[in-house]
Amino acid sequence: MMLVELTAPPIEALPVAGLRTHLRLGTGFEIAEDATETAALAGFLRAAIATIEARTGKVLLARQFRLRLDDWRDPEGQPLPLAPVTAIERVEIDDGAGRITVAAPDTWGLQPDMQRPMLVPRGAWLPGVPDAGFATVTFSAGFGAVWDAVPDDLAHAVLLLAARYYEDRGFEGNALAVPFGVSALIERWRAVRVLGGRGVSRKRA
Template structure:
């Protein structure tokens, strides 16, 4: 599988002001109005968001992704790598010889699920992928476009982790460590994988 992030969260969607308050960088200090410091805080937030998304499989701020597969993992339902998924924009099959066919949206649907969303066929199976070809699925995932849409515990976990990165930025190994408080906040959001997400896909259709 190849996964590409097509869009990034808007800079103004990042909670830079909330992180500044959390770090007690008050408005009376020059650092609060320093563009370089604001850019650094945004960088720590992006790093924290990426870490928490990787640990939970949940996309915090909405954006678009493209997933490329050599074949379906399961022709009765293809699990998607992130949640929550708000829409599947396009499904295309490439023959491998440069011929690309857009799959009729009437033949598939999104199975919305907070743990294992999936692309489901409206018939028995998803369309056949040629031996030398591949399939591309373009979809949108995330809780919302603004920070207010992010669940409170995940939002707070991001602030705690970004603050840790800010305070320990001189330590090269700091980003490898997950503070206990952050782990506790994200625990209930972590994906539970049963049989690799394959079994029972038709029963949930």
Template sequence: MMLEEVTAPVAEALPVAVLRNHLRLGCGFGGPGAEDVAETAALAGYLRAAIAAIEARTGKVLLTRRFRLQLERWRDTQGQPLPLAPVEAVEGVEILDATGAGTVLDSARYRLVRDMQRPVLKPVGVFLPSVPHGGCVTISFLAGFGADWSRVPADLAQAALMLAAHYHEDRSFEGIQSALPFDVSVLIERWRSVRVLGGRGNSRGGA
């Protein structure tokens, strides 16, 4: 399985001003200067790192953006779980053969079953279509709570701010590989779920 983030959170959606207030940082007198611009960029970087860390541990996408999932085979031909939630829409499914030639699957042949823990791509019929030997299937989808920070659940939003503040205070942080502070872990606990991977599943043929 290979999961690719196609689009990143847009800068305008990041709550930089909220984080600045959280840290009790002011702006320079006489309007924003070079230091303020650099500080804003740094705060945005801490927020992106915090968002990535929380998403990695929960499987929940805070700000809506596009992803692409590539599989060598379906996990289950009666329904392929998607590794992130919430999924807003499946924008396309393409099946490639061993030579790389692709066929876009008619959207009438599949449907999205929305779920906050385990969204699933289901066939309209009995089975999802077969993936050729040596080929793969690519699923393009839109996931996230919303395009605006106000759509992010309050506990996840607070956790992201607290983690970004932690990164700001500890400039030696190692990004999403470092352990989360206890209070951040408590806030995200109810959102954590077992990640669903796209390994070998049902080997039955598709429609």
């Protein structure tokens, strides 16, 4: 399995002003609102968002992803590794020789779920994947395109973690530490990662 992020949230969608206010209240220092400082704060926010997403499997801000699979785990339904998935744009089958077939949209659909969304067939099975080939699923996921769409506890966890990264900048030993308060905020969103699906992979020519 290979998952690639195709798009990234624009800086305008990041809560830079909220982090600036949070830091001001937390430390008492004024933060200059210039381009350099804004870029730095955005970087801490992106790092915090990536950490929260990695620990929960939830995509905070909407963006597009591409999932490549050697085969479906189960032809009756392929679990997707992120949530919430808002749309599946395209399903493609590559025969391994460079010939790509786009599966007709009326042959598959999205089964939404906050923990385990799935690509499901409209008929009996998902399209067959040749032995030397692979399947590619392009989909969009995220709570929304703006920060206000992110659940409050996850949004607050991001601000706390970004502030920690800001305060610990330059100290690489603390870079991977997640404060207890952040862990407590995200705990209910964490899902057991069962990417394997329901059955056993079966190649079908």
